[in-house]
Amino acid sequence: MSGGVRRRELRAASVERLRRAGVPSPERDVDELLAHVLGVSLGQLALVEEVGADPEVRFEALVVRREAREPLQHLIGTAAFRYVELRVGPGVFVPRPETELLAGWAIDEARRHHDPVVVDLCTGSGAIAKAIADEVPGAHIHAVELDESAHHWAVLNLAGTGVDLRHGDVATAFEDLAGTVDVVVCNPPYIPLDAWESVAREARDHDPHLALFSGADGLDAMRVLERRSAVLLKPGGVVGAEHAEVQAEAAPAVFSGAGRWESVRDHRDLAGRARYVTARLAR
Numbered sequence: 001m002s003g004g005v006r007r008r009e010l011r012a013a014s015v016e017r018l019r020r021a022g023v024p025s026p027e028r029d030v031d032e033l034l035a036h037v038l039g040v041s042l043g044q045l046a047l048v049e050e051v052g053a054d055p056e057v058r059f060e061a062l063v064v065r066r067e068a069r070e071p072l073q074h075l076i077g078t079a080a081f082r083y084v085e086l087r088v089g090p091g092v093f094v095p096r097p098e099t100e101l102l103a104g105w106a107i108d109e110a111r112r113h114h115d116p117v118v119v120d121l122c123t124g125s126g127a128i129a130k131a132i133a134d135e136v137p138g139a140h141i142h143a144v145e146l147d148e149s150a151h152h153w154a155v156l157n158l159a160g161t162g163v164d165l166r167h168g169d170v171a172t173a174f175e176d177l178a179g180t181v182d183v184v185v186c187n188p189p190y191i192p193l194d195a196w197e198s199v200a201r202e203a204r205d206h207d208p209h210l211a212l213f214s215g216a217d218g219l220d221a222m223r224v225l226e227r228r229s230a231v232l233l234k235p236g237g238v239v240g241a242e243h244a245e246v247q248a249e250a251a252p253a254v255f256s257g258a259g260r261w262e263s264v265r266d267h268r269d270l271a272g273r274a275r276y277v278t279a280r281l282a283r
Contacts, residue, residue: 011030014030015027018067031045032072033059071088074089074090079095082100082134084134086126086127087125088153091150092153094125098269103127103185106128106185109240110139121228123165125157127187128187129163130161132185144168151167179234181233183237184228188225222254226239234281238280240276240278243274243275252277265278
């Protein structure tokens with residue numbers, strides 16, 4: 001390959017650049033970007049000895065953007081979530097691996113019903129709704145997103161899935177489904193406004209703030225979710241919502257303090273961190 005550069009040398013130099021920029025996983029990110037510009041899988045990447053001039057130029061442009069902490073998923077245009085792939089980019093919250101646990105809970109709950117009715121509030125990219133549609137083919141799935149840009153991405157991701165996607169406010173969404181829903185699932189914004197500086201640059205500078213911040217204690221959206229879920233669910237229906245690790249007691253208290261929920265329980269992720277709360281509407 002004429003005019004090329006050795007892949008290993010290019011990789012090593014690029015990993016060091018991303019490490020100096022504070023990127024948490026520089027090796028993985030460099031491999032993802034290289035595989036993307038070369039049009040090969042990660043498994044095939046090791047077989048590439050030289051990188052040609054054109055892909056090297058495109059790779060360099062992406063490394064510069066990643067050094068500036070633009071999300072990796074924005075650069076390659078996709079994000080994996082459970083068994084589905086999502087299109088993502090500027091203006092939509094990039095789905096996180098830990099949210100797959102909440103989606104798994106919703107999938108298990110939906111499978112308990114014949115013709116389950118599931119609502120995904122704050123759907124963002126449509127990640128949870130698409131995963132449920134993929135794994136519970138008979139489910140009747142409804143999703144809503146308020147942010148116009150995020151809703152655009154959800155339209156792309158949910159096309160052809162049969163999901164009923166709407167553009168609107170969680171607080172008033174799905175009045176036509178009141179009292180008929182089996183499972184409500186939500187990954188709401190939950191970061192307190194004063195925690196701005198603690199948020200990773202990838203999220204703080206590139207994710208929609210509507211998807212991140214939620215009042216002084218980070219639980220404003222959780223309170224709206226609690227009220228709306230009580231309207232939407234059948235008696236005995238269940239709700240699950242992600243929250244911050246520090247909200248292990250405060251998030252469940254939103255439900256237990258309302259006086260209409262049973263079996264309020266918090267769940268931990270694979271690293272042992274408090275991750276999401278579930279509750280059942282009293283019969």
